[in-house]
Amino acid sequence: MKSPWLVHSIFLLQLCLLAIWDWELATADELPAQRSAGCQSKCGNVDIPYPFGIGDQCAIHHGFDINCKAVDGTERPFKGPFEVTKISVADAKAWMKMNISWRCYGQTDTRNMREYMLMQNFINTPFRFSETDNKIFVLGCYTTGYMTTLSYVLGCFSTCYSEREPPRNGSCSGAGCCKVDLPKDQVYFKAFFNEYYNTTVGCSYIVVMEEKKFSYKTTYAHSTTFWDDYKGQVPVVMNWTIRPYSCKDAKKNTNSYACVSNNSVCVDDGIDGSHSQAYRCKCLDGYDGNPYVKGDDGCKDINECERIADPCWASGGTCQNRPGSFECLCPQGEQMVNGTCKENQKSKSSSSWMIPVIVASVGGVVLVIVMACAYLIRERRSLQLIKQRYFRQHGETELQEATDMFNDKRVLGHGGHGTVYKGLLKDNTEVAVKRCMTIDEQHKKEFGKEMLILSQINHKNIVKLFGCCLEVEVPMLVYEFIPHGTLFQLIHGNHGRQISLATRMQIAHQSAEALAYLHSCASPPILHGDVKSSNILIDSDYAAKVSDFGASILAPTDESQFVTLVQGTCGYLDPEYMQTCQLTDKSDVYSFGVVLLELLTRKKPLNLEGPEHEKSLALRFISVAKEGKLEEILDDQIMNDENMDVLEEVADLAKQCLEMSGENRPSMKEVSERLDRSRKVMSQPWAQQNIEEMESLLGESSMASSEVLNTGNLSIEKAAAKGLEWGR
Structure with a gap:
């Protein structure tokens, strides 16, 4: 394994040196102002716009030379071995067909397909792969495929059957198919399959191709259907630029400057992932045409009329x-x-314009009144529909029977505005019944608000509302029953029993997903207002369920709607909220940061009996984090060398959540995504078993590289330690 990779690395270095040499030679040439007379403008059905040309004499320079040749009796344009299907000057893109890398296991058909590994090389050309249009796709059952570039290793693992989602047509989420983002400015790809993790019965494939042209079929994993559908070649989008100069440097040499149209402008663009610059040309706003051509054929004025x-x-x-x-x-x-x-009103008297102004004012008042009435009617109807859906007028007797007349032995806990009992309905369904602790109007309103908020929510990690009984003396809400109690009880009340880091990460990620859903997906957005470990329930599979929305509010639309009464739980309260009395989504982020600390340290948010510097968990954590003594506060059950990378990442995330200023905290969506990435890093068996293999594959020079790419799938800096990411 070492020798081929060493040869490959030397080959790449030679290609890089040749690329630099070729580009430097190209810059010495003078650029023609436009295409010479007699040059073809089409090859078959494909337009060949300048700066491209069929032959060196017709292109701006040899990098844009297109070869027009006959294939099966039809003329087709080619750039090197790749067929060109479309060229856009305005977007600086070219569409090409490229081969598929594949490996088949056993004789799959009469062609007896075995293996083909491609190498796509555009090092000494003006082209690079478009990171916005293309993706790397890996197809197959239990297939690990990856591609090497000049700087990175990119790939993913495609399972055969995912517990979350089986393979299905049109979906590339890890089951039968996975995909990876491309880094910017890549000019070279070489494909590989990891033979230790490819157990496909059928064929495995890896391609770089245009994302919107790909649609997964379940037959791709067990046959040559993918190869047949695309006839062995897939569409790829390539970006192109004119010269390896910045616009500033290019303008110094008028003989080689390409933006020759009077109404054109130069645009800087990076190339090859380095700090050098390249440029392209575009027409100014209000103009359309070809910025690389002088005179009437260049950028022309658009007649908007x-x-x-x-x-x-x-x-x-x-x-x-x-x-x-x-x-x-x-x-x-x-x-x-x-x-x-x-x-023009200058010559008219004041009386001539007063009448229409008065009429318009009266009309405006009438319109406002009509709109207000319509809004109130709609809101009343909406409330009535919700009450019809959830209200059970004669349910009080059934709930009394289900809870054994609200027996104290059935008490599960106490929420913000009531006591929660375990109940068993007549159909043997287990439920949780929340009963208002008092009968004043304020608590009835809080119960009603919680019912209205939960009626808008449908998320697997938020406790479900089964029904309500509001128009009785003591209002009640009926929820699904969650068997394992609260996260607070799991962390602080299980008498030191082991809780794995994987379980803690699952609970943290699922809770963050639920809160991100409330902030970003609910309409209108919902602020929980009392995020804490005792408001996160744990089911039989240790899945998290966010509960207790008595303190929640719909996101305010103006300052007059901000909460003016401080509510929540000491130890979790946002210090910024304590100062301004304005509840925001970043208040929930701060409280969730405290929950993360509980999971990391297994300590309570407040310890009033401890020393002064240890009473607040958040303040103590921030103090030890600044001093670089994180190990003093982490839970011994999860603190080991294998887990330290993940623990440090989660601790850093918690630190950001606990920023004093809400503007400096991440959103719940960002928190959820970062926890998801940390979980995926933990779940990579390939990384734990193949560290030595990756080190030999990448080589010491790659491991020592300071360049890091983090696309959410793989970073070259941690490739040997983390492995390739599972398909997403």
Whole structure:
């Protein structure tokens, strides 16, 4: 394994040196101002716009030379071995067909396909793979595929059957198919399969291709269907630039500067992932055409007035085209006022304009009243529909029977506004019944608010509301029963029993997902307001369920709606909220940061009996983190060399959640994504079993590289330690 990779590394170095040499030679040439007379502008059905050309004499330089040759009786354009299907000057992109890398196991058909590994090399060309249009796809059952570039190793693991989601048509989420983002400015890819983790019966594939042209089929994992569907070649989008210069440097040499149209502009663009620059040209706003061509064939003025939709129609004016823009001219006697042509009022007396102003004012008042009435009617109807859906007028007797007349032995806990009992309905369904502790109107309103909020939520990690009984003396809410109690009890009340880091990470990620859903996906967004470990329930599979929405509010739309009464739980309260009394989504982030500390340290948020510097868990954590003594506070059950990378990442995330200023804290969506990445790093068996193999594959020079790519799948710096990411 070492020798081929060493040869490969030397080969890459030679290619890099040749690439630099070729580009430098190219810059010495003078660029033609436009295509020479007699040059072809099409090859078959494909337009070949300048700076491209068929032959060196017709292209801006040899890097844009296109070979037009006959294939099966039809002319087709090629750049090297790759067929070109489309070229765009405006987007600086070219579409090409490229081969598929595959490995088949056993004789799959009469062709007896075995193995083909591709290498795509654009080092000495103006092209690079578009990171926004392309993805790396790996297809197959139990298939580990990856590609090497000049700087990175990129790949993923495709399972055969995922517990979360089986393979299905149109989905590439890890089961039968996985995908990886491309880094910016890549010019070289070589494909590999890891034979130790490829147990496909059928064929495995790895390709770089245009994402929107790919659609997964379940037959791809067991046959040659993928190869057949695309006839052995897939579409790939390539970016291109003119020279390895920045615009500033390119303009110094007028003989080689390519943006020759009078109405063009130079645009800087990176290349090959290095700090050097390249550039391309584009037409100015209001112009269209080819910025690489002088004279009338270059960037031409767009006549906006000839468009199907008249741009001056709304203003009542007449469209007049201008170079690069247009103007709306008002009829004689009128002038443009706030984008609309209006009659000149200077010569009219005050009485002539007072009447329409009064009429407009009265009309506006009437319109506001009508809209307000319509809004109130709609809200009343909406509330009635919710009550019809959840209200069970005669359910009080059934709930009394289910809870044994609210027997104290059935008490599960106490929420923000009531006591929670375990109940058993007549159909043997276990439920949790929350009963208001008092009967004043304020607590009834809080119960009603919790019911309205939960009626809008549908998420697997948020406790489900089965029904309610509000129009009785003591209102009640009925939830699904969660058997393992609260996270607080699991952490602090299980008498030191082992809780693995994997279980803690699962609970943290699922809780963060639920809160991110409330902040980002609920409409309108919901702020929980009382995030703490005792409001996170744990089911039989140790899955998290966020509960207790008595303190929650719908996200305020203006300052008049901000909460003015401080509520929540000591130890979890956002210090910024304590100062401003304004509950925001970043208040929930702070509270969740305290929950993360509980999972990491197995300590309570407040320890009033301890020394002064240990009373607040958050303050103590921040102190030891600053001193670099994190091991003094972490739970001994999970603190070992194998876990330290993940523990440090989660601790750093908790530190960011606990920032004093809400603006400096991450969003719950960002918190959820980072915890998800940390979980995936923990779940890589390949990383734990193949460290020595990866070190030999990548070589010492790769391991020592300071360049790091983190696409959410793989970083070259930690490739040997972390391995390839599971398919997402």
